[in-house]
Structures are given as C-alpha cells and as structure tokens.
Amino acid sequence: MTRRTAARSAAPEQATGAGREAAAERLLRSTAALSYDPEIEIDWSAPFDQDKGFILTHRCSLYGTALWEGLSPSQRLELGKHEAASVASTGIWLEAMLMRLLAKHAYHGDPVSRHTQYALAELADECRHTIMFARMIEKMGTPVYGPPARIRAAGDLMPALARGPAMWAAILVGEEIIDRLQREQVADESIQPLMRMVNKIHIIEEARHISFARAELPRSVAATGRAEMAYQRAVLARFALIVSRSLISPLVYRSVGLEPSQARAAALANPHHQETIRFGGEKLVAFLGDHGLIGRPGMRCWRLSYLVS
Ligand SMILES: [Fe+2]
C-alpha cells in the first residue's frame, strides 16, 4: 500500500463522525483551559531593550551577504526589527483570510457540532492574534508591511474560492512556517522579551489550529478525485510561492538605507535565507508530500519558493 493510499483509507475513520467530534471536543477543552488575552498578558508599556533583537541574527534575510557585511551592528538590529514586522504583517494578512475561511466553514456547518464550534473558537483565537501582531508592529514603530496590492487583491478572492485539500493545506502553509520560526527563537535570551511573549502565546494557540487542519486534510484528500488533486496541487504550489515571497517585504531594506530591489535580489540568492525558508517549511512539506499534495504540476513553484529543494 502506498503512503497516499494509506492516507486515503485511514482518513475517514480519524476525521469523520465520532472521531472528528471527539477531536474537536478535546480542542475546545484545550481552548477553554489554555488561551491568552494579549491585552492582559503582555506589558505593552515596557520599553524595548536596545541590545536585543526581534529575530535571530542568522535568520535575517541578508545574513552572510556582502550587503550584511556593510551594515553596522545597530543597522543589523534595525533590519531584523523591520523583518520581524514584515513577518507579523504577513501573518495578519494570512489570518484575515483564515478567519474568513473559518467563518465560511462554520456558516455551512452544523452549529451544534463540536467541529463547527471549534472552528468558531479558532476564529476567536485568530482575532486576538491579529490584534496582538498589530499592537506589536505599532510599538515597534515600523510600517505595516505585508504583500503588495495585487497579491492582497487576489487574497481577497481566496476565501470565496478556496475548497478541498488545498484549502486545508494553504491554512497549514500560513500557520506552520511562521510557527516553526517562532518556536526556534521563543527561548532565546537575545530576543526582545515582548517578542518572546508574543511568540509563546502564538505557538501555544497555533498548536491547536495546526492539529485541526492536519486532521481535516486527509479527509479532504480522500474525498477528492485524481484530476481534481492535480488542480489542488497547482493552486497550493502557487499559494506557497506567494507566501514564501511575502514573508520579507522588499520595502524593509529602506530602513537601513538599502535599495529594495537590489537587496531583495541579494536576499533571494542568499543560501542562508533559502535555508531559513526551507527550515520553516520542513515538517509541513513532509506532511503535504505524504498526502499527495506536493508534485506535478506544482513543482516549479515549490522549488522557486525554496520550500522544496
Ligand atoms: Fe494565529
């Protein structure tokens, strides 16, 4: 039995009926027991520590390049702050789409089911996350970055059009890459305490979201025909490329006096930056591959994204 076949045959038992409801019940209990209100949990008035960063040094997109060598220590910290703000801005954009997807899912679901109720609980988590990221960006004093207007316009259509396995996979692309990078730095003393608290809250609550989407995805794959799967792979690969390119806005480089298109080209050619993207998506790519969602006709986009080498 191939892994794809195994995923297809095992999925209905794990993700439908009683098993699906029991999983949602557990997630609802976890939500009730372990959720954070960033308004209360975070001391928004505490000043930043001037010597600490917002991202790990080796995760800065220009780390190791000639442009990086030309930056002073304080410029490197400043660029890291803007890159962190860019990732948070992209997180806000992704969460806005996710909240609409969850609202659509709940609209069509049975309100009495634990499954629908958990979708609504997750939507409430994402509302708080978006406010938390926005407050953090405001305190950093950086622009709100995020994708360019044409990508935002396309993203506006996504919640209405998204369906099937690519929808659950796109949710995971939106959640798991940022989650893995946050996990790597949450315990690091060189990172600003406020950033670490934001990361901690997000990691704990995202663990539920990731488990919800990972349980739904195999069920959706099992219900999808061969030709439709090819379409789903193409859509997903395109979305993954957009997300990977949106994490760091080219405009962040202006903060240290660099020309955006030149610095962007240096970052995209930087093996350290490519490795950061690959690291962020490592577990996700393995999971999506196991469920037949990485393959033709999407491989060119996956390789361009640096999520697959
Ligand atoms: Fe979130």
Ligand SMILES: [Fe+2]
């Ligand atoms: Fe989430």
